[in-house]
Amino acid sequence: MAIFTLNVNGKKQQVNVDPATPMLWVLREHLNLVGTKYGCGVAQCGACTIHLGDSAIRSCQLPVSAVGDKAVTTIEGLSENGDHPVQKAWIEHDVAQCGYCQTGQIMTAVALLKANPNATDTQIEAAMSGNICRCGTYVRIKEAVRAAASHQ
Amino acid sequence: MKTRFDRRNFIKISSAAGGSLILGMLLPTACKEPEAVATCSFQPHPILKIDNTGKITVYVARQEIGQGVNTSIPMIVAEELDADWKNIAVEIAAYGTMQPGDHDTGGSQSVLLDYEKLRKAGATAKAMLVNAAAAKWKTTATACATEASMVTNSNSKETIAYSELVCDAAKLAVPKDVTLKSPKNYTLIGKATKKSNIKDILTGKAIYGIDVKVPGMVYAVIERCPVLKGKLVKFDDSACKQVGGFIQCVTVASSAAPMHLHAGVAVIANNIWSALQARKVLKVEWDEGTENTDSTEALFTRFAAKSTGKPTYEVFKKGNAPAAQKAATNKIDVTYTAPFLAHGTMEPMNFIAAVTKDSCELWGGLQLPDWATNTIAEDLGIKKEKVKTNLTLMGGGFGRRLHFDYALEAARIAKQIDKPVKLIWDRTDDIRNDTYRPANLHRMQAAWDADGKLQAWQHHHVATSIAIMTDGPEAKNVPEMLGGASSDLWYDVPNVHTGYSHVDFNLQRGWVRAVEICVNTLPVECLIDEIATAQQKEPLAFRLSLLENRPAYETEITKFRQDPNRIANVLKLAAEKIGWSEPRKPNHFMGIAGHHFTFAKAYGAHAIEIELIAPKKFRIVRIVAAVDCGIVINPDGLKNQMEGGTVFALSQALMSEINVENNRVVEDSFFNYKIMHFNEMPPLEIHYVESQEDPGGIGEVGLPTVAPALCNALAAAGSRPRTLPIKKEGFEWV
Numbered sequence: 101m102a103i104f105t106l107n108v109n110g111k112k113q114q115v116n117v118d119p120a121t122p123m124l125w126v127l128r129e130h131l132n133l134v135g136t137k138y139g140c141g142v143a144q145c146g147a148c149t150i151h152l153g154d155s156a157i158r159s160c161q162l163p164v165s166a167v168g169d170k171a172v173t174t175i176e177g178l179s180e181n182g183d184h185p186v187q188k189a190w191i192e193h194d195v196a197q198c199g200y201c202q203t204g205q206i207m208t209a210v211a212l213l214k215a216n217p218n219a220t221d222t223q224i225e226a227a228m229s230g231n232i233c234r235c236g237t238y239v240r241i242k243e244a245v246r247a248a249a250s251h252q
Numbered sequence: 253m254k255t256r257f258d259r260r261n262f263i264k265i266s267s268a269a270g271g272s273l274i275l276g277m278l279l280p281t282a283c284k285e286p287e288a289v290a291t292c293s294f295q296p297h298p299i300l301k302i303d304n305t306g307k308i309t310v311y312v313a314r315q316e317i318g319q320g321v322n323t324s325i326p327m328i329v330a331e332e333l334d335a336d337w338k339n340i341a342v343e344i345a346a347y348g349t350m351q352p353g354d355h356d357t358g359g360s361q362s363v364l365l366d367y368e369k370l371r372k373a374g375a376t377a378k379a380m381l382v383n384a385a386a387a388k389w390k391t392t393a394t395a396c397a398t399e400a401s402m403v404t405n406s407n408s409k410e411t412i413a414y415s416e417l418v419c420d421a422a423k424l425a426v427p428k429d430v431t432l433k434s435p436k437n438y439t440l441i442g443k444a445t446k447k448s449n450i451k452d453i454l455t456g457k458a459i460y461g462i463d464v465k466v467p468g469m470v471y472a473v474i475e476r477c478p479v480l481k482g483k484l485v486k487f488d489d490s491a492c493k494q495v496g497g498f499i500q501c502v503t504v505a506s507s508a509a510p511m512h513l514h515a516g517v518a519v520i521a522n523n524i525w526s527a528l529q530a531r532k533v534l535k536v537e538w539d540e541g542t543e544n545t546d547s548t549e550a551l552f553t554r555f556a557a558k559s560t561g562k563p564t565y566e567v568f569k570k571g572n573a574p575a576a577q578k579a580a581t582n583k584i585d586v587t588y589t590a591p592f593l594a595h596g597t598m599e600p601m602n603f604i605a606a607v608t609k610d611s612c613e614l615w616g617g618l619q620l621p622d623w624a625t626n627t628i629a630e631d632l633g634i635k636k637e638k639v640k641t642n643l644t645l646m647g648g649g650f651g652r653r654l655h656f657d658y659a660l661e662a663a664r665i666a667k668q669i670d671k672p673v674k675l676i677w678d679r680t681d682d683i684r685n686d687t688y689r690p691a692n693l694h695r696m697q698a699a700w701d702a703d704g705k706l707q708a709w710q711h712h713h714v715a716t717s718i719a720i721m722t723d724g725p726e727a728k729n730v731p732e733m734l735g736g737a738s739s740d741l742w743y744d745v746p747n748v749h750t751g752y753s754h755v756d757f758n759l760q761r762g763w764v765r766a767v768e769i770c771v772n773t774l775p776v777e778c779l780i781d782e783i784a785t786a787q788q789k790e791p792l793a794f795r796l797s798l799l800e801n802r803p804a805y806e807t808e809i810t811k812f813r814q815d816p817n818r819i820a821n822v823l824k825l826a827a828e829k830i831g832w833s834e835p836r837k838p839n840h841f842m843g844i845a846g847h848h849f850t851f852a853k854a855y856g857a858h859a860i861e862i863e864l865i866a867p868k869k870f871r872i873v874r875i876v877a878a879v880d881c882g883i884v885i886n887p888d889g890l891k892n893q894m895e896g897g898t899v900f901a902l903s904q905a906l907m908s909e910i911n912v913e914n915n916r917v918v919e920d921s922f923f924n925y926k927i928m929h930f931n932e933m934p935p936l937e938i939h940y941v942e943s944q945e946d947p948g949g950i951g952e953v954g955l956p957t958v959a960p961a962l963c964n965a966l967a968a969a970g971s972r973p974r975t976l977p978i979k980k981e982g983f984e985w986v
Contacts, residue, residue, distance in 0.1 A: 101496055117523075117525075118496055118497070118525060118526070118529075120525075120529075121523075121525045122525065125523065125524055125525045128463075129523055129524060130523075132465070133456070134456065134459070134462075134463035135455065135456015135457070136456070137460075137462075137598070137599070137647070138462060138599075138600070138676075139598050139599075139600070139679070140679040140921060140922055141678055141679055142679065142921060142923075144679075144921055144922040144923055145598065145679075145922055147598055174456070175454075175455060175456035176455070176456050178455075179455075182451050182454055182455040187454045187455070190450075190454050191446065191450055191451065191454065194444075194446045194447055194450060194888050194892065195450075196318075196447055196450055196453045196454070197318035197319070197320070197892055197893075197896055198316075198317060198318030198597075198598065198599075198645075198646060198647050198648045198649075199318070199447075199449070199450075199453030199454075199458055199645075199647070200460060200597075200598040200599045200647025200648060201598045201647075202453050202454060203453075203454070203456050206454060225930065225931045226931075228930040228931075229929050229930045229931040230929075231930065232598065232922060232927065232929060233598070233930075234596055234597060234598045234648050234650075234900075234927060235318045235598075235648060235896045235899075235900075236895060236896035236897070236898065236899025236900055236928065237892065237895070237896060238899060238928070238930050238933040239895050239933065239936050240892070240895070241930065242930070242933070
């Protein structure tokens with residue numbers, strides 16, 4: 101066990117955990133930020149996507165010891181009132197079914213559009229293909245990311 | 253076990269229960285919500301509460317699993333109530349506040365079963381508000397009109413908000429008879445409406461079972477015997493004790509019907525990561541028993557052998573199909589197969605249980621909470637009144653959470669410790685211990701006369717039964733041939749013989765989204781295409797010739813109204829939208845399939861256009877789905893379900909399969925249990941028929957015709973797959 105001071109959603113937070121603990125579980129269990137979801141634990145589904153700095157990262161593969169003082173952003177810290185342009189596009193296209201994967205989808209899309217506000221369909225495809233939606237909302241995700249891209 | 257679930261019985265029982273819910277609860281209560289300043293409220297029905305802040309709460313009894321009931325159900329209530337949709341708050345109905353069966357969620361039944369009940373609840377509340385307004389204005393109810401949570405006095409043109417009538421309405425008697433709207437006057441039903449909890453979902457505030465925390469809770473993962481029916485010999489947890497946070501191990505006994513548990517050792521820790529680490533170093537010795545050498549390869553060989561004999565269970569018989577087949581010169585005899593399939597919900601199985609000597613509390617997602625609660629009570633030896641079940645959102649259902657093996661495991665662990673325990677399955681646990689859709693094989697035979705008129709149709713479905721899994725060897729309703737495709741063929745053929753044979757296999761099986769309809773629609777909709785091809789007839793026109801002149805009838809076995817013309821209509825709609833009769837580009841081919849989803853009272857079709865790149869190598873150019881499910885409550889929800897159903901079925905057609913060797917599931921992750929990804933998604937359009945028929949279900953209707961439409965397109969391109977997923981026959985898809 102070791103004490104880590106993390107910078108999560110703009111707030112300094114201390115946790116006392118095994119250094120190998122993935123950020124996924126630190127966020128969910130120790131910091132009560134359950135919007136980051138567990139789907140596979142091996143970076144195959146994208147449900148646990150968060151931002152480390154500006155990059156989309158699978159938090160299930162990110163040990164807490166590797167985070168350092170880098171800014172961590174989770175879905176809870178993305179916007180004050182769920183009004184990030186990508187969240188608004190998701191509402192506009194009523195993307196979700198069960199909704200479980202959607203926070204991860206949004207975190208991936210936000211990172212993509214931050215790096216490339218005018219992402220092409222090919223770039224959208226490349227970025228979003230690591231996030232699985234078992235309900236099959238891909239058609240809507242694509243429309244929402246496209247819409248968010250053109251709004252920026 | 254006394255309580256058993258059967259899709260067919262569920263549908264009948266739930267239909268009966270749906271009509272029997274008693275109106276009459278009148279609960280003027282002080283509102284307890286902290287944000288509200290309500291001083292009175294009334295609840296003319298358990299599902300609906302209106303308070304004098306204007307808030308209208310709809311308690312949704314059916315479970316939200318992504319199919320949209322937490323939007324469609326409140327829409328139906330709000331429609332009859334003439335409520336402003338903005339005033340509607342949606343809550344999960346607490347378990348125990350409804351009638352038995354009301355929470356059950358499966359078989360695309362929620363809207364179909366609850367439609368009248370929900371309308372009456374809304375209309376009853378509206379009548380009471382109108383009566384209160386009429387009394388205030390000293391006029392009659394008929395002189396009052398309602399719209400957007402307001403009552404208007406038609407004579408004086410005065411208006412008053414529902415919120416201002418609540419305290420008076422609460423004192424009135426609940427009317428016994430209320431007038432329902434004519435569907436022609438619907439203003440909300442039929443209007444695309446966004447998911448009621450969309451904002452919670454997108455901000456991470458939506459709480460699924462896996463997100464629930466209970467004070468003092470510990471975490472568990474289970475090391476399971478890889479083979480069902482195996483036994484624990486011994487375990488050694490000395491290495492686990494070196495893992496920080498580890499607490500203890502307890503055993504989980506195996507069990508048989510209705511919920512099959514693998515023998516297991518639960519590893520308990522004060523956090524999930526420690527539990528997972530400790531499990532890695534746990535040493536276990538299993539006695540796998542004698543049923544540990546079988547494989548899916550061997551199973552399909554047994555299926556094939558069985559298919560040449562007579563079916564064990566005769567399902568439907570009309571005329572003498574074997575004799576007509578024998579006498580005919582024009583005939584076909586082909587076999588189609590599909591593999592075991594896993595659900596792969598994004599939220600893996602998980603559950604929380606807290607058990608004391610004489611009580612139990614449960615938290616998590618359950619599609620059939622009555623069955624789970626009652627069975628767990630019995631298993632623990634606790635009175636069911638002493639079991640409190642707390643229901644949550646589910647990160648996908650697809651039938652997986654009709655089964656509650658994960659909940660039973662959690663309860664058995666909790667019984668042995670003095671703390672609440674949250675059991676989590678990791679993804680490998682989830683894929684390796686699913687309640688798999690049974691592998692299946694269909695021997696299909698048909699014959700026609702010199703004029704091309706179909707004379708005989710035989711369908712022998714060979715599979716490893718779900719009912720035998722859930723109900724034991726003495727199970728009734730073993731044949732998974734419920735519904736139109738097999739037991740009540742919608743094509744007009746004079747001699748029909750369908751039947752089912754079960755083959756034993758030591759693997760857990762269960763209901764997966766549209767199970768019987770999917771597995772039976774593939775062979776039916778491919779065979780009809782093969783017959784058209786053999787007769788050199790255009791496949792759509794051939795289907796229509798067998799459907800359009802056939803009057804609606806009640807199916808003989810399952811007693812559903814079946815209207816072949818509605819199948820014809822969705823086929824024609826899909827064909828029109830994909831441009832079926834327009835000239836096709838070089839190397840472009842189309843396939844089509846239609847069906848009646850009998851117990852969902854819905855009709856669906858898919859048309860698929862492919863481009864052949866090389867022999868057996870293709871890309872999907874476009875998919876068009878058409879559906880007729882009667883009155884559409886929420887067109888946006890319908891489209892979302894049809895899109896999702898199509899994607900789910902595309903995975904099944906193209907890539908998904910569960911293989912078994914030595915009675916162990918080979919696949920262990922999304923890496924080898926393949927499902928559709930974003931970049932694999934072809935363009936997809938959904939169309940629906942405007943209808944005034946009572947609403948049917950939609951959650952499963954998007955699946956059954958995808959695989960046959962795709963196989964038919966590939967056949968048109970020169971090579972017909974008869975095995976799913978089609979990659980098994982060397983088809984390559986780009």
